[in-house]
Amino acid sequence: MKAFVVDKYKKKGALRLADVPEPELREDDVLVRVHATGVNLLDSKIRDGEFKLILPYRPPFVLGHDVAGSVVRVGSKVRRFKTGDEVYGRPRDHRVGTFAKFIAMNEADVALKPKNLNMEEAASIPLVGLTAWQALVEMGKVKPGQKVFIQAGSGGVGTFAIQLAKHLGAEVATTTSAQNVELVKSIGADVVIDYKTQDFEKLLSGYDLVLNSQDTKTLEKSLHILKPGGQLISISGPPDPEFAKDLRLNLFLKLVMRLLSRGVRAKAKSLGIRYSFLFMRAQGQQLNEITSLIESGIIRPVIDKIFSFEKTADALAYVETGRAKGKVVITVGE
Numbered sequence: 001m002k003a004f005v006v007d008k009y010k011k012k013g014a015l016r017l018a019d020v021p022e023p024e025l026r027e028d029d030v031l032v033r034v035h036a037t038g039v040n041l042l043d044s045k046i047r048d049g050e051f052k053l054i055l056p057y058r059p060p061f062v063l064g065h066d067v068a069g070s071v072v073r074v075g076s077k078v079r080r081f082k083t084g085d086e087v088y089g090r091p092r093d094h095r096v097g098t099f100a101k102f103i104a105m106n107e108a109d110v111a112l113k114p115k116n117l118n119m120e121e122a123a124s125i126p127l128v129g130l131t132a133w134q135a136l137v138e139m140g141k142v143k144p145g146q147k148v149f150i151q152a153g154s155g156g157v158g159t160f161a162i163q164l165a166k167h168l169g170a171e172v173a174t175t176t177s178a179q180n181v182e183l184v185k186s187i188g189a190d191v192v193i194d195y196k197t198q199d200f201e202k203l204l205s206g207y208d209l210v211l212n213s214q215d216t217k218t219l220e221k222s223l224h225i226l227k228p229g230g231q232l233i234s235i236s237g238p239p240d241p242e243f244a245k246d247l248r249l250n251l252f253l254k255l256v257m258r259l260l261s262r263g264v265r266a267k268a269k270s271l272g273i274r275y276s277f278l279f280m281r282a283q284g285q286q287l288n289e290i291t292s293l294i295e296s297g298i299i300r301p302v303i304d305k306i307f308s309f310e311k312t313a314d315a316l317a318y319v320e321t322g323r324a325k326g327k328v329v330i331t332v333g334e
C-alpha cells in the first residue's frame with residue numbers, strides 16, 4: 001500500500017511516498033481503509049526526533065495520528081465493529097501511521113464516526129478532541145460557573161476545547177491574534193485577548209483552570225491568573241513525574257522529567273495550584289461521548305484547509321507555520 005514514511009529522524013526532514021506492506025491485523029484489531037487523516041504538530045515533532053526517547057519509532061515508519069475511514073476487516077476477537085462500519089479514531093502510541101491507505105487499530109481506540117460529519121470533518125477530531133476531553137473532563141472535572149482559560153483558541157486543540165468548556169458550563173477566556181477574534185467568538189469564547197497587543201496576565205484573574213499549550217514564559221504567567229485550588233494543565237510541557245510513571249519510563253527518564261518540571265511544580269505548590277502535564281492517549285469510549293456531542297450539534301469541527309494525499313508534505317509544512325485556524329486534513333482516498 002502507499003504510505004508516507006519517515007526514513008530518518010531529522011528536523012524538517014522530508015517524508016517519502018513509499019510502497020509498504022499492509023498492516024498486520026491482530027485478533028482485537030480492525031483494519032480501516034483510510035479516507036481522511038488529520039495533521040498534528042505531534043507528527044512534525046516525531047519526525048524531528050523530539051519524542052525519540054519516549055516513543056522510539058524505528059525508521060522507516062509511517063507517520064500520522066488521526067483517521068476517518070471504513071472497516072474492511074476485523075480480527076477474530078473484535079465485537080464492537082463489523083466490515084463496512086464508518087469509524088474514526090486516534091491509534092494508540094507505537095501503532096500510529098494514518099498517512100497511509102490502511103491502518104490496523106485496536107478496537108478499543110475506535111468509535112463510530114459522527115453521522116453528521118463527512119470523512120474529512122471526522123478526521124479532524126480524534127487527537128484534539130481527546131486532548132480537550134482528557135484535560136477538561138477527565139483531569140480538570142470542569143463544573144458549571146468555573147472560569148477556564150484556553151490558550152491559542154484558534155488552533156486545533158483550542159477550537160475544540162472552547163466548545164467543550166462552554167458545554168461544561170464554564171466561562172471561557174482565550175488568546176488569539178486579531179484576524180481570528182470572530183472565529184473564537186463564533187465557537188463560544190466569552191473573553192478574547194489579542195496576544196500580540198494585550199497581556200493576559202494583566203487582564204485575567206481568579207481562574208479555576210488553564211489549558212496551557214504555549215512556551216515556558218506563558219506557562220509561568222498562567223500561574224498568576226489562577227486562584228488557589230486552581231489547576232494548570234499543560235499539553236506543551238514540561239512533563240511531570242506522573243507522566244513518566246504512566247509511560248513506565250526508566251529511572252533516568254523519570255529523573256529527567258522530575259527535574260524538567262521541578263521549577264513550575266514548586267511555584268504552583270507555593271500558590272496552592274495543581275500542575276499537571278497531559279499527554280493525550282487513544283480512547284475509543286471517550287470518542288463515543290464526543291460523537292454524541294457532535295451529533296447533537298454541541299460541538300462542530302473547524303477546518304482550515306484540506307490537502308490531497310500527494311500533498312501530505314505541504315499539509316505538514318502548513319501546520320508547522322503555527323497559523324492554522326482549526327484543523328488541517330488530508331483526503332487519502334474514497
Ligand SMILES: NC(=O)c1ccc[n+]([C@@H]2O[C@H](COP(=O)([O-])OP(=O)(O)OC[C@H]3O[C@@H](n4cnc5c(N)ncnc54)[C@H](OP(=O)(O)O)[C@@H]3O)[C@@H](O)[C@H]2O)c1
Pocket residue numbers: 040041042127128131151152153154155156157158175176177178179180195213214234235236278279280281319322323324325326
Ligand atoms: N500533550 C498533548 O497530548 C498534546 C495534544 C495536542 C497538541 N499538543 C500541543 O499543543 C500545542 C497546540 O497544538 P494545536 O494542534 O492546537 O496547534 P495549532 O493548531 O498548530 O495552533 C495554531 C494556532 O495557534 C495560534 N497561536 C500561535 N501562537 C500563539 C500564541 N503565542 N498565543 C495564542 N495563540 C497562538 C495561532 O493563531 P494566530 O495565527 O492568530 O497566531 C493558530 O491559530 C502544540 O505544541 C501541540 O504539539 C499536545
